[in-house]
Amino acid sequence: MISVNKLVSNSALLKNFSQKRNFASKSKNIKDVNYQYLQRSKVPTMHFQKSLPRLPIPELLKSGERYLNALRPLLTASQYEEAQRRTNDFIAKEGKVLQEKLVAKDKANKHTSYISDYWFDLYLRDRVPLPINYNPLVVFQNDVRPEYNDQLIRATNLLISASRFMLSLREQILEPEVYHLNPKKSNTPLFRTVTGLLPEAISWYGAYLFKAFPLDMSQFVGLFGATRIPLLTKDKIYRDSNSKHILVQKNGNFYIFDVLDADGNLLSPTEILGNLNKIMNDSAPKAEYPLGILTSQNRDEWAQQRAHLEETGNRQALQKIDSAIFNLVLDEEAIHEDKHKILKHYLHGDGLNRWFDKSFSLIVTRDGVSGINFEHSWGDGVAVLRFFQDIYAETTKKPFIHPDSKPADSNISVDRLEFKLDDKSKQFVDKAKKEYKDWYESLSIDYILYEGLTKEACKKFKVSPDCIMQLGFQAAYHLLHGNYVGTYESCSTSAFKHGRTETMRPCTDRTKAFCDGLHNHKASKDELRAIMQECSTYHSELVKEAAMGQGFDRHLFALMKMAEDNNLPRPEIFDSHEYKFLNKSILSTSTLSSPSVLAGGFGPVVKEGFGIGYSAFADKLGAAVSAYKSHNDSSQFIEALHKSFIDITKVLSG
Template sequence: MAEAHQAVAFQFTITPDGIDLQLSHEALRQVYLSGLRSWRKRFIRFRNSVISGVYPASPYSWLFVVIAILGTMYTRSDSSMGLISKIQEHLPVSGSLSTQGQMVVSAVLFGTLLWISLIFAMRLCLRQLLSYHRWMFELHGKISLTTKVWAVLMRLLSGREPLLYSYQSSLPHLPVPSIKDTVRRYLESVRPLMSVTEFQRMTALAAQFESSMGNRLQWYLKLKALWAANYVSDWWEEYVYLRGRSPIMVNSNYYGMDFLYVTPTPIQAARAGNTIRAFLLYRRKVNLEELKPTRVPGTVIPLCSAQCERMFNTTRIPGQETDTVQHCGDSDYVAVYHRGRYFKLGVYRAGRLLSAKELELQIQRILDDPSPPSPGEEKLGALTAGDREPWARTRKQFFSSGVNKRSLDCIEKAAFFVTLDDEEQGMMGDDPVRNLDCYAKALLHGKCYDRWFDKSFSLVVFKNGKSGLNAEHSWADAPTVAHLWENVLAVDAFQLGYDTEGHCKGAVDATLPRPHKLAWDIPPECQEQVMQSLAVAQALADDVDFHVLPFKEFGKGQIKKLRMSPDAFIQLALQLAYYRDRGMFCLTYEAAMTRLFREGRTETVRSCSNESCAFVKALDNGEAAEECRRLFCLAAEKHQNLCRLAMTGCGIDRHLFCLYVVSKYLGVESPFLKEVLSEPWRLSTSQTPVQQMELFDLVNHPEYISCGGGFGPVADDGYGVSYMIVGENMINFHISCKHSCTQTDAHRFGAHIRQALLDLLALLSTATQTQTNKKTN
């Protein structure tokens, strides 16, 4: 209770002599500084909204335009073609304003209107330029004149020093593809997966859909595209994520790993202190919009930054039919879990952010706290790991008032969640392969009750200083979280650093109040539901088979020497590996981003194509190397084209998904759409891009390599594969499947991937060596 008394700004008691009023000057000072910080943030947000609102122009350009208009007026040349006089005629008559004064006011108003018109014109031109995507389809060295002119105009109009959200209003809207094109591409994608009879039946269903209700559904979709910023994103978030009633742990959430070969410090409290401060420094950059907008690598083309808005202070709230995403404007604390207890850790003191050393002190106080968890508190987090409906009912029944509501609000409104894990993890010991797999499972689901899976992301710091992150999927996609995690790792290791003993650097305010332990009153009925949710989550976690494969034989550098796209190379290797593993092909999902458009998220690249299947069969059947190389080149080119189509709004699956949603709203059934949406993705893949390689010095510090992240299997009888191309010489794979499926095995599939990569390199290297010898001779 000492902390509670310290937090009271004033107290009064009634005595026989009157009212005894006691003021706490320190508490009042903290209230003042907190309010000052809040108003400062409001002012900065207002200023940034003005700057972004006029981008690519500058607020100072208004002054230039007005002065230019006034200058022409005093030279007796009317650049407004009589409009200034018209404005002057309609100004309110004022006795204190002379004729000359009215003329100046009219000129300022005209200059302001002209300035606003120029801004709208510049934005319109920039949006038109950003809608041009032909540059993605042109071969290197064969750039058309149109694309060259476009590139020059883009550099002229893209502006200088943009803020994080400067381009948002200039990004084009996601276009709605035609029904005909989508159906044609869909049939092409499933042709290698169906027998002749099955394909004829699906073709007939598609033709019936296209000629009947397709155009009607398309009309509603185009109407939405005219009205909404993005015709896909809100439905995708709601129906794919928030309306799901199964556990989000394993099924939806994903994780990110620490450095693979090094741990900056073995001291748990120190690692947590530095990492928490790095997260908060990143949040400050987001709030101040100091982060530069993400761009397409090697270009000035910006990507949508909307997903950054809900990165911090965000929680997924369970509901009976659908969940909601709750985002708070600000939060000055983080929620911490350790050995069954929940704590509120304030991260500001006297209006300043705590130093890493002070955060280490506070974390150490939590680690040293001997108090036991309240009854039912230890495994409370299992509610967020189980089915959503029971969690929603339990939340409404037991957490809608009193001490439980206050404590739950504290967790849900925290900047983010921190777990101080009491186990050691990482690539260590006598069996590093098995330990690395255990590390991945610990980040994906942990003990099923020691993470708060509803938070936008949770930081996990293990006993030996290893760290990681678990992220909820509805609010953003992996590249946004990966950008955050890359920055945090780099700031932690290279900017904040540690002293010679492994502790954080910086000064400490010894008067810091201790972290506040949250109080709970969990009745037996609620504890029973916690255990039921834990049983569901534990069964799901135990069924996950996981394997992390650091592939070090070669990487992006060697693949580029073969003049091949690294992503196409890896995807074809995955097709070859799956065929060898299962003796068949399957519907393959590869995530592609659509952030070239406003509020864009993802689209599906159907990586299993006619061309990839032809290549895999030829190689596996032992056909001539020259023929296999020819088929490989065709398959790689096809894959790259599919990626470009997906990124430029011409994908298949999001369009069909939205048509299906419209059909449900209209109450009509489409056998074609129903069958398309029910097809299982037995191979679900995703690349985690390295977006800030400049933050890491892999030449002088090659051991500081992140292992990327992964996710659970999408289909019960399928594989989930996440991969990360690290530097020039390494590719990390994260492979998941389910033990309950006797046909899948994560380690076996990993071995197939490794062999497939080596086989493709050998196939293509032979051709390169032959060409080199011919040139030499």
């Protein structure tokens, strides 16, 4: 089996940066250094990390107000009156005590955020299966050159660029993630020179003077050499920061080979091509008992099964899967750019050629469609999208493998992992295959690409594109069901140290007034336009509050956890009808807009709900909608959404 040599871990300190670069130059020739790294940033990757602002704990009174504002459009007058009483009572009594304890705990843990540990714990304790429930999908746009969409060429180029990204991250020369408010003034060599010369402890403030905002990069280490391992009650995240090998899945079989040589250098492009070519031409039949299907199950059940697998001689093979840099999946299916097929294939597939526990899997179909399915506990969209965009840019603009490239032999062997499966283990697989098939076939997925309105058109009409999308979802649901429900929009708080996400609540008094006026035909177009303007203004305020750590959801959640941690009675507010109703996310939504993204999405978070991944593109509005057939019809929702977009367009243009 492959040996794993320890690589030297380099400090991100600025004073050591030039020494690091000299060391790299001595250990590898110049040509090799240029090939090794996707980026060679002058500013070390974690340079801003130390001076990032900390996630603020909102004022208790403000969180109470925001909570009640979110409840108002969902409740009857009497329900809202009761919610007000309960909320005010909580703020005056238990909430005050819990707030003091939360603030004290936060002051004692300045290295992190008040939500980070609780959020990791929430993910890792949940026992539901990972696919559909948690793992999202993101699919690359195809290369505009058809010959580069050949499965072997596409997979090899993605593997090379992903490895170069990983090596840049390990060497701390990956460009830090920065949000540039005015890129022309701040995304410049001067910005990098000035901020790079500043000590780490004040570097963020230097960036701020350029109106640029460095983002938290603590999650990036979770991309590579990582796996979520099932354990009873609570899973754990395993990481191997020195891993040298890649995991490849084909026909339910598992293959590994080192992509780094004994000196830690990335194999040449043609050597990597050669090793992948060997795997693609391997004559091994489809795995009769594909173990990957076991990762599709309830976490406690999978934990017990994995323990049995380890006890029956499979510990080393499983460890190779866990420690692999990442998982590259070569599928036999051809998608032919059918978006229905794409969404199903990348969200869940049949599970026979997957390992859902890996931090992420790069999946490439027989006709070269490629994308990512990623495990969510270790991190959020910021790290994944940055990785996604960077490797897409390189593979489509400066690929290392071309249609005329010839595979080369390498000194690195390719091994197919062998598993010892007793009758009990085989029964596990058979049972999981049937249960997973029944489950994913109960899911309906559909999508909309609406060209009647664009991102730029929304801006021209002076309304937020995100607000228009969310308004469409509210109008579609109201059209189908005649009421309003708990709605979740994910908002990143990565502008803060160890920030995760905050919930933005897009169902507001204003959106309710608009939908009521639209569907009861009692409001004129001018009145609807005025309400829509109010919707947009308020929506933008809520997004800004959430991004600045001033939402209420994470705060209330942390207060609830403080009561648990201190063995205090559970406050009544958390078991109330209104709290449960708000937090039952019937409409769970998240946006992912990038020119490199063909599609993105996820499953419903409750059985009665919809999972909505959406984007406002330059030339259209798009959304992928998933739902369980026994409760909802995603195609029916798409029809209602199409009508809603038409109605909104008429109001805007009128």
